[in-house]
Amino acid sequence: DSGVTQTPKHLITATGQRVTLRCSPRSGDLSVYWYQQSLDQGLQFLIQYYNGEERAKGNILERFSAQQFPDLHSELNLSSLELGDSALYFCASSVGGKGVGDTQYFGPGTRLTVL
């Protein structure tokens, strides 16, 4: 158990809909990262938050957004969903996150299926 929790575990929805994925980092970790894993693209970095502020953006679509709250939990919002958004979404956390290579602890993931 990494100490990172994600809800829900599974999510099935229809094209065009909007969903919210939730992540609670390990106690004491200030950074939260979101990754998307699909069979063809592998594990892709989406976005990082550090202590409530956006720190870095990866391959995140404009239809996707995220935020980190004062209690450090984070939410990833996916809107106007398309079939291709079906994937495993992982949240990870680390103590820091300022480019020094802190270990990232991954949650169990949310499996999103768009029908």
Add this chain to the structure above:
Amino acid sequence: SQKIEQNSEALNIQEGKTATLTCNYTNYSPAYLQWYRQDPGRGPVFLLLIRENEKEKRKERLKVTFDTTLKQSLFHITASQPADSATYLCALPSGGGADGLTFGKGTHLIIQP
């Protein structure tokens, strides 16, 4: 953008032998490189980090090398066991002074008893 290549074919190794996995990257000079293990349907688990000024790092049966001239890292598991069977991912910092990672697609390792 940086590209990371790992052997996409599964690697079959007999129990007790040393497994060697390769990670090659281009268009990048990373400050560090990390290796993760991922089991089916689960999140990646951190194994080792090696920095650009380090040639080799060891942890129990694991050894990582980092050749910044060749732009290559080798990941070794000695005395391999069936429980080592998993997908192993190589990861580099995505850049910008933060710690978002760019991952390779991973090598699926199978240790046969």
